[in-house]
Amino acid sequence: MILLAFLAQTLRIAIPYLLAAAGGVLSERAGLIALTLEGYMLGGAFTAVAASYATGSPWAGVVAAVAGGAVLALIYAVSAIRFRADQVVVGIAINLFAIGLTRFLLRLFFDSSSNSPRVSGFTVQGSGTGFGALLLNPLVWLGILVIPATAWLLYRTPFGLRVRAVGEHPTAAASVGVPVARVRYLAVLLSGMLAGLGGAYLALDQHQFTDGMTAGRGFIALAATIFGRWDPVRAGLACLLFAAAETLQIQLQGSQALPSQFVEMIPYVLTIVALAGVVGRAVAPAALGKTATE
Amino acid sequence: MSSPDPTLTPVADAPLGIAAPRTAGRPSRRAQIEEAVLPPLVALLLAAVVGDLLILSFGQSPGAVYRLLLDGTWGNAYGFGQVLYKATTLVFTGLAVALGLRAGLFNIGAESQLAAGGFCAALIGLVLPAGFSALLCLPVYILAAAIGGGVVGAVPGVLKARFGAHEVIVTIMLNFIVLALLNYLTSTRLHVPDTLHTAEIRSGRLPRLADMWPAFQGSAANVVIVLAILAMIGMWWFLFRTRRGFELRAVGLQPHAAEYGGIDVGGVTWRALALSGAIAGIGGLNYVLGYKHYYEEGFATGAGFLGIAVALVGRSHPVGIGLAALLFATLSQGGLAVNALVPKQMVDVLQAVVILAVATSVPEVRRLLRMRRGGER
Numbered sequence: 001m002i003l004l005a006f007l008a009q010t011l012r013i014a015i016p017y018l019l020a021a022a023g024g025v026l027s028e029r030a031g032l033i034a035l036t037l038e039g040y041m042l043g044g045a046f047t048a049v050a051a052s053y054a055t056g057s058p059w060a061g062v063v064a065a066v067a068g069g070a071v072l073a074l075i076y077a078v079s080a081i082r083f084r085a086d087q088v089v090v091g092i093a094i095n096l097f098a099i100g101l102t103r104f105l106l107r108l109f110f111d112s113s114s115n116s117p118r119v120s121g122f123t124v125q126g127s128g129t130g131f132g133a134l135l136l137n138p139l140v141w142l143g144i145l146v147i148p149a150t151a152w153l154l155y156r157t158p159f160g161l162r163v164r165a166v167g168e169h170p171t172a173a174a175s176v177g178v179p180v181a182r183v184r185y186l187a188v189l190l191s192g193m194l195a196g197l198g199g200a201y202l203a204l205d206q207h208q209f210t211d212g213m214t215a216g217r218g219f220i221a222l223a224a225t226i227f228g229r230w231d232p233v234r235a236g237l238a239c240l241l242f243a244a245a246e247t248l249q250i251q252l253q254g255s256q257a258l259p260s261q262f263v264e265m266i267p268y269v270l271t272i273v274a275l276a277g278v279v280g281r282a283v284a285p286a287a288l289g290k291t292a293t294e
Numbered sequence: 295m296s297s298p299d300p301t302l303t304p305v306a307d308a309p310l311g312i313a314a315p316r317t318a319g320r321p322s323r324r325a326q327i328e329e330a331v332l333p334p335l336v337a338l339l340l341a342a343v344v345g346d347l348l349i350l351s352f353g354q355s356p357g358a359v360y361r362l363l364l365d366g367t368w369g370n371a372y373g374f375g376q377v378l379y380k381a382t383t384l385v386f387t388g389l390a391v392a393l394g395l396r397a398g399l400f401n402i403g404a405e406s407q408l409a410a411g412g413f414c415a416a417l418i419g420l421v422l423p424a425g426f427s428a429l430l431c432l433p434v435y436i437l438a439a440a441i442g443g444g445v446v447g448a449v450p451g452v453l454k455a456r457f458g459a460h461e462v463i464v465t466i467m468l469n470f471i472v473l474a475l476l477n478y479l480t481s482t483r484l485h486v487p488d489t490l491h492t493a494e495i496r497s498g499r500l501p502r503l504a505d506m507w508p509a510f511q512g513s514a515a516n517v518v519i520v521l522a523i524l525a526m527i528g529m530w531w532f533l534f535r536t537r538r539g540f541e542l543r544a545v546g547l548q549p550h551a552a553e554y555g556g557i558d559v560g561g562v563t564w565r566a567l568a569l570s571g572a573i574a575g576i577g578g579l580n581y582v583l584g585y586k587h588y589y590e591e592g593f594a595t596g597a598g599f600l601g602i603a604v605a606l607v608g609r610s611h612p613v614g615i616g617l618a619a620l621l622f623a624t625l626s627q628g629g630l631a632v633n634a635l636v637p638k639q640m641v642d643v644l645q646a647v648v649i650l651a652v653a654t655s656v657p658e659v660r661r662l663l664r665m666r667r668g669g670e671r
Contacts, residue, residue: 033462035462035466075650079650079653079654083654083655083657083658084657084658085650085653085654085656085657086653088400088402088462089602089606089649089653090649090650090653090654092402092599092602092649093603093646093647093649093650093653094646094650095599096599096642096645096646096649097643097646097647097650099642100639100640100641100642100643100644100645100646101643101646103637103639103642104348104637104639104640104642104643106639107637107639108351108352108637113637113639216470219466219467219470222463222466223467226463259478259482261474261475261477261478261481262474262478264470264474265470265471265474265475268467268468268470268471269467269471271463271467272453272459272463272464272467272468272471275453275457275459275460275463275464276453276456276457276459277457277458277459284460
């Protein structure tokens with residue numbers, strides 16, 4: 001029973017990571033650094049709450065979150081692909097933009113500087129935190145299925161082949177007729193939608209939007225992307241690992257065995273270790289961060 | 295992501311902008327100035343348009359809001375003092391990021407380096423007996439802050455030089471690690487109960503500008519601003535007048551050529567990031583020694599990312615960085631001034647728009663200018 005509660009809690013924490021990390025893998029495999037996941041998530045969380053508050057339907061929130069993430073991703077894609085702006089700089093600007101704009105809109109729509117009013121979400125409150133309540137939430141299913149779906153898209157479809165090609169060697173891809181820019185746009189838009197969904201899950205799960213509520217989760221998803229060596233399945237496992245560590249910390253809370261700050265560090269330390277190549281070097285897509293010239 | 299990094303071209307060669315020595319193959323001084331000045335102008339214009347939209351969405355008049363923003367920042371001594379205080383921190387983080395960019399490296403860790411610098415200075419402050427004169431212990435504080443920030447900066451530097459780990463990811467991840475560590479140390483060992491800050495330090499407090507000019511009364515501006523100006527001059531001297539600075543710029547422009555020319559690229563890499571971290575660390579003195587006289591959780595929040603904006607808009611040149619720091623500090627302080635009419639969060643959006651616009655227009659403006667120049671020939 002304790003194990004089941006542990007697994008349920010882990011899954012619950014992992015869902016937004018899984019959705020965002022799937023987006024991170026797609027974006028980075030196409031050659032665009034996914035520093036923006038945090039911003040997409042925050043934007044998605046806000047639009048999800050705004051739309052479901054306005055309509056009363058969580059499904060409207062889900063659609064709005066996809067749109068919100070996609071709009072931010074489009075700004076990123078246009079700047080980085082069309083205008084060849086530096087991806088790191090633009091990525092940071094997108095995150096700052098998402099933080100600032102959601103705060104501004106929180107004041108504009110809900111006249112609050114901290115949180116939105118309550119929205120219904122998918123789960124009925126009081127239905128507990130066990131597996132039963134979790135499985136009633138369609139976004140949980142989406143989060144579970146997104147990893148195999150991304151793996152299939154990336155390794156079994158022509159689009160996935162093109163994504164990998166433009167991320168490794170855009171010039172070669174262009175020379176055999178792959179529309180490099182279009183593939184990159186699509187991959188980035190998809191990543192924005194997926195991370196936006198991750199944000200929607202967070203906001204609907206907590207039944208409201210609070211200022212800065214993603215709290216670095218986008219960067220944990222980025223860490224999972226890199227720690228999973230840009231492979232959807234391994235990135236998914238990394239998400240579960242990071243979520244399990246958090247769950248363990250929550251369950252051990254008060255026992256003083258392990259200060260929470262050290263648990264917080266785990267994803268980041270593991271990622272640095274992976275990058276430094278202590279246990280099997282993580283090698284990025286070759287054209288990651290590079291402007292494609294066709 | 296692990297190869298020596300030609301990916302950052304738009305920024306990495308931005309430093310060419312203003313101060314590059316004029317040689318035969320280079321564009322004229324006038325063209326260089328155009329290249330440096332146009333993108334920020336485009337950015338400000340775009341930010342003004344977005345600002346108008348946000349203000350109108352709140353049902354206010356843009357004219358009134360912008361007037362209030364200027365009045366509350368440059369219009370009175372208190373507001374101006376606050377601008378100077380905020381600009382001081384941004385000069386340090388801006389210089390830190392710029393030094394990395396000159397070496398072709400992206401230091402996104404300025405926030406945690408700033409925090410670590412402030413933390414180490416506060417540690418020294420808790421140890422030093424009260425009543426030491428500020429002038430005597432200032433060098434100790436500077437050294438402590440530089441070491442704190444420098445160690446945090448050196449980690450990604452060494453990882454990059456030794457293992458080729460990409461400094462962007464490492465510095466981001468390190469931000470979270472270092473801030474969590476400082477949070478742990480502060481909350482379990484050093485904090486005053488029921489607060490998020492350490493005990494007050496009693497030696498080596500630096501005078502505020504208000505002590506000399508009473509008009510600044512109430513503003514946090516303090517003499518660390520002198521250190522900021524010295525840092526700007528020092529950075530200019532280092533980059534353009536020393537051998538080490540030349541090596542650093544050579545690595546930033548073309549690492550392979552630099553290596554062929556006998557420069558130890560790995561050494562330059564880790565030293566550049568360590569020095570970058572040290573500069574950001576010294577910035578922590580502005581808060582710890584000049585303003586609050588203690589280390590507080592979260593004092594560095596946002597200053598690292600704004601440092602990137604400052605370095606970018608300032609084209610990685612000390613003079614540009616000074617001006618850009620004033621711009622971003624004016625926006626930050628201006629947000630508070632206009633909060634009665636529109637949410638202060640408006641300026642967060644504007645700051646992001648300025649960064650986006652500069653980042654997208656720098657390569658574009660450069661290309662257009664080149665095309666025009668090409669057409670004239």
